[in-house]
Amino acid sequence: MPLRLRYMRLADIQEVVAIDRLSFQPSWRHESYRFELNESRSSHMVVLERRTAPSASTHAGWLNKLRGRLNGTAAESSCGDILGYGGIWSIADEAHISTIATHPTQRGNGYGEILLAGMIGKALRLGAGYIVLEVRVSNQVAQSLYEKYGFSRFERRRRYYASDGEDAWDMRLTLDEAARRRYQRLYGRLQARHDLADAYSCKAHPRP
Numbered sequence: 001m002p003l004r005l006r007y008m009r010l011a012d013i014q015e016v017v018a019i020d021r022l023s024f025q026p027s028w029r030h031e032s033y034r035f036e037l038n039e040s041r042s043s044h045m046v047v048l049e050r051r052t053a054p055s056a057s058t059h060a061g062w063l064n065k066l067r068g069r070l071n072g073t074a075a076e077s078s079c080g081d082i083l084g085y086g087g088i089w090s091i092a093d094e095a096h097i098s099t100i101a102t103h104p105t106q107r108g109n110g111y112g113e114i115l116l117a118g119m120i121g122k123a124l125r126l127g128a129g130y131i132v133l134e135v136r137v138s139n140q141v142a143q144s145l146y147e148k149y150g151f152s153r154f155e156r157r158r159r160y161y162a163s164d165g166e167d168a169w170d171m172r173l174t175l176d177e178a179a180r181r182r183y184q185r186l187y188g189r190l191q192a193r194h195d196l197a198d199a200y201s202c203k204a205h206p207r208p
């Protein structure tokens with residue numbers, strides 16, 4: 001099935017919150033996502049969807065067609081399952097990865113990597129000098145993903161997570177020529193492996 005990276009929309013929030021609840025403790029609330037999409041000037045939220053092309057005769061297809069007509073995005077309209085999501089805050093020279101998760105039943109298929117690569121591509125296009133994120137010291141899976149793209153441990157933040165007092169690694173990636181080449185090589189591999197369209201990293205933010 002074709003995959004597409006695109007900016008998160010208000011209509012996605014319910015599905016995104018469901019994945020968030022299965023992935024994080026505590027999770028973000030609906031209002032937090034609404035703020036990121038509607039209010040924040042620095043936020044670039046992304047989803048990865050698996051596109052399906054419903055027949056117009058099915059209920060979902062009919063509803064989707066109608067939605068596309070109503071909001072004037074008939075060409076964009078599609079049905080899709082959200083496989084994962086992420087977000088970056090772009091502030092001056094810094095791109096901060098605020099969140100990233102894939103649905104638990106979809107992990108291990110390369111989708112988290114597509115989301116991370118999409119956000120690195122976005123940070124490069126925004127002209128960021130480096131990317132920073134925090135990750136639980138126990139979260140080996142995420143750390144391994146970040147290391148694959150050249151992130152390294154910058155400093156350990158003691159008791160960073162208020163819910164249980166676990167430490168975080170502050171991991172960083174300087175967006176120099178080597179990081180750009182690594183990103184291009186790995187992203188090329190992802191595109192060869194998946195039927196992937198990217199309507200996020202090189203698109204301007206569709207701000208309301």
Ligand SMILES: CC(C)(COP(=O)(O)OP(=O)(O)OC[C@H]1O[C@@H](n2cnc3c(N)ncnc32)[C@H](O)[C@@H]1OP(=O)(O)O)[C@@H](O)C(=O)NCCC(=O)NCCS
Nearest residue numbers: 023100101102107108109110111112113135141142144145
């Ligand atoms: C972290 C997360 C986004 C990774 O997504 P995913 O879709 O499972 O990952 P992918 O299939 O794209 O794998 C990409 C890389 O992640 C790492 N990885 C994935 N599964 C792994 C595992 N079981 N063990 C170790 N590393 C693993 C590897 O580096 C892998 O690259 P490789 O395929 O070349 O080995 C996902 O596990 C998740 O949503 N976790 C819960 C939320 C979370 O912890 N987010 C990070 C907050 S900082």
